[in-house]
Amino acid sequence: MREFEHDNLNPQNDAPNPENEWDNRKDEEEKPASEEPMTPPPAQEEPPKEEKKEEPFRDIYGYTHTSYDPPKPPQKKKKSEIKMSGGALAMLLVCCMLVSILAGAGINYVFDHDDPAFAGSTSTAETTAPADTTVNDPDGTTENPIETKPGETAPSINIGEGSVIGNTNFPEYEVYATVANECIKSVVIIRVTETVTSYGQEYTSSGAGSGVIFDKNGYIVTNYHVVGKDTKTISVELYDGSVYEGKYIYGDEYVDLAVIKIEKTDCAAARIGDSSQMALGQMVVAIGNPLGYGLTVTPGVVSALQRSVTVENTTMTLMQTSAAINSGNSGGGLFNLRGELIGIVNAKVGGTSVEGMGFAIPSTTVVKSLNDLKNYGYITGKARLGVTIETKQYQTWPYMQTHSYIQVVEIHPNGSAATSGLQVGDILYQFNGKEIPSFDILSEQLTKYTVGDTVTLTIRRPVIELTSNNLAEYLNTSEQIDLTITFVEFDPNVQ
Numbered sequence: 001m002r003e004f005e006h007d008n009l010n011p012q013n014d015a016p017n018p019e020n021e022w023d024n025r026k027d028e029e030e031k032p033a034s035e036e037p038m039t040p041p042p043a044q045e046e047p048p049k050e051e052k053k054e055e056p057f058r059d060i061y062g063y064t065h066t067s068y069d070p071p072k073p074p075q076k077k078k079k080s081e082i083k084m085s086g087g088a089l090a091m092l093l094v095c096c097m098l099v100s101i102l103a104g105a106g107i108n109y110v111f112d113h114d115d116p117a118f119a120g121s122t123s124t125a126e127t128t129a130p131a132d133t134t135v136n137d138p139d140g141t142t143e144n145p146i147e148t149k150p151g152e153t154a155p156s157i158n159i160g161e162g163s164v165i166g167n168t169n170f171p172e173y174e175v176y177a178t179v180a181n182e183c184i185k186s187v188v189i190i191r192v193t194e195t196v197t198s199y200g201q202e203y204t205s206s207g208a209g210s211g212v213i214f215d216k217n218g219y220i221v222t223n224y225h226v227v228g229k230d231t232k233t234i235s236v237e238l239y240d241g242s243v244y245e246g247k248y249i250y251g252d253e254y255v256d257l258a259v260i261k262i263e264k265t266d267c268a269a270a271r272i273g274d275s276s277q278m279a280l281g282q283m284v285v286a287i288g289n290p291l292g293y294g295l296t297v298t299p300g301v302v303s304a305l306q307r308s309v310t311v312e313n314t315t316m317t318l319m320q321t322s323a324a325i326n327s328g329n330s331g332g333g334l335f336n337l338r339g340e341l342i343g344i345v346n347a348k349v350g351g352t353s354v355e356g357m358g359f360a361i362p363s364t365t366v367v368k369s370l371n372d373l374k375n376y377g378y379i380t381g382k383a384r385l386g387v388t389i390e391t392k393q394y395q396t397w398p399y400m401q402t403h404s405y406i407q408v409v410e411i412h413p414n415g416s417a418a419t420s421g422l423q424v425g426d427i428l429y430q431f432n433g434k435e436i437p438s439f440d441i442l443s444e445q446l447t448k449y450t451v452g453d454t455v456t457l458t459i460r461r462p463v464i465e466l467t468s469n470n471l472a473e474y475l476n477t478s479e480q481i482d483l484t485i486t487f488v489e490f491d492p493n494v495q
Contacts, residue, residue: 175337180285180297183335186213186270189237189289190222190246190260190331194230204232210288210332211236211260212341214370216269218244218262221366222331223346224251225312227258236262239295250373254314254382254447256346256361257369270333273340275319275362278302286323286345286358288332298324300358309359311347315447318359319343325358334360376491383449383487385457386415389428391439394471404437405429405475414490420483422459427478430458454486 188211196205209226213219220236227234227248234246244262251258279302286298300323307320321334325348334343343360372379388410395402406428411418428436432455436442449455460478464470 175339176283176285176299179335179337179339180287183270183285183333183339183341184287184295184297185239185268186341187211187239187287187295187333188213188220189295190220190226191235191237192227192231193233194228195232208289208292208328209330210328210345212331212333212344213267213269214272214341216265216267218264218267219249220246220260220262221344221370222258222260223344224253224256224258225346226331227251227260228253234260236260239268250377252369252373252379254443255365255369255379256311256314256316257344257366257373259370259373270335270341271339272367273336273338273342273363275342275364278305278319278336278342280305283337284321284323284342285335285337286321286325286329286332286360287335288325288329288345290324290326290328292328300324303357307359309347310444315444316361317365318347319362321358321360323358329358377493378491380489381451383446383451383453384415384490384492385417385446385485386412386490386492387417387422388412389439389442396472406436406439406442412490412492414488414494416485416487416490417457417483420457420485421481422457422483422485423461425462427460427462427475428457429460429480430456432456433458449487451487451489454484457483457485459483 190209190211191206192208193204193206196203207226209222211220211222211226214221227246228251229248231248234248236244236246238244244264246260246262249259249261282302284300284302286300287295290296290298300321302319303322304320306317309316309318319334319342321343323334325345329345330347332345333341334345336342340363342363344363344366345358345360347359348357369379387408389406390409391404391406393402393404408422408424408426408428411422411424428442430436431442431445434441434445436445459481460475461481462474462478464474464477466474
């Protein structure tokens with residue numbers, strides 16, 4: 001808010017002094033009458049009055065005062081004074097206001113003008129309320145410095161008008177709707193039921209997800225956590241609303257992919273794209289069945305190309321997108337704006353403070369995994385120990401804390417650990433220096449390696465027989481041994 005000087009704006013300085021006028025009239029009455037006959041003065045003329053010329057002085061606040069009582073200091077030669085009428089003074093004030101407004105407008109133009117010299121700086125625009133852009137007149141009234149002309153109104157606003165930044169002739173703007181309407185035909189809604197055992201009781205649970213048709217003969221790819229080998233019933237709803245019974249073909253839990261089939265030969269199959277050709281910031285479309293509401297299209301961009309994400313103790317390399325992903329989108333498609341499938345949606349980061357972090361299995365991973373499952377029955381290149389293990393739990397005093405360890409019960413003859421010196425009964429203790437007290441943690445570590453990698457497996461080999469009351473001694477007296485294991489390719493389905 002601007003500050004204004006108060007000099008010469010004191011109303012006491014501008015108003016006439018009634019006391020001075022009374023003194024003048026009194027002096028005139030006390031003058032002796034002249035012996036000569038009085039001649040009326042000319043019209044509009046008055047006899048000159050002797051006015052007291054007082055030297056004004058200014059106080060500490062900047063106000064000007066005139067004193068009549070104190071003795072006058074020695075008079076100096078006075079400069080000629082220019083007196084203004086009330087109208088002239090008002091005109092001068094108006095002119096000053098106009099000059100101030102124009103000067104302010106010029107300053108605003110200099111700082112607000114889009115000059116290339118200022119293009120490199122970053123500034124924050126702040127909207128100021130109209131009350132902060134007003135000036136105060138000496139009479140106490142407030143006026144807006146920019147007045148609206150009579151009959152002037154704001155221009156109308158219409159869709160499609162106005163300036164835009166950059167070039168809008170991008171293919172993304174033209175094909176978004178086309179891609180969505182074409183690709184949605186290859187996405188399906190999947191509803192499943194499965195039997196769940198809890199506390200010795202069997203229950204039937206239901207769920208829903210999505211899938212993408214990749215072959216016109218009814219083959220559909222989805223997530224393993226949507227449809228697995230233990231799924232009891234599978235129902236598939238196509239875009240046109242028709243419903244078919246689905247059948248589980250194969251899948252792999254660690255890559256979170258599965259293939260199901262419906263009996264239909266003229267399906268609208270998706271075109272598979274190459275996710276390795278995608279770039280950061282490219283626009284994508286996610287299509288799925290979020291929260292069971294039905295097939296839904298959500299736009300976004302590629303946020304990251306190779307994000308290492310751990311989902312249910314399995315570390316995967318996924319593509320990150322800003323497209324909205326919710327429960328039920330799992331197994332759905334992520335498409336580029338050429339209408340190509342470049343990912344299978346499988347995860348999102350949840351939480352009240354998280355938004356716009358969805359993930360998809362890249363199409364290159366999908367193609368390799370499905371071809372491996374078709375040709376070999378398993379995913380090639382994965383790091384596997386080739387052992388069967390058992391998780392055991394125990395409690396310690398005094399707080400009855402529960403602990404666990406994993407123990408080898410079988411070794412695959414062609415597995416990676418077969419020639420390492422590992423024996424049945426060994427306790428798996430550390431994997432490359434990280435403790436592995438459970439199967440989930442071991443599985444998570446294995447997903448970080450591939451065939452050909454070498455790791456150090458630390459085991460504890462018991463030296464005494466385990467009884468019902470010597471568990472602590474059984475574990476504490478175990479011999480600690482480091483084994484070197486190089487992962488080899490083998491079929492985990494062959495025993």
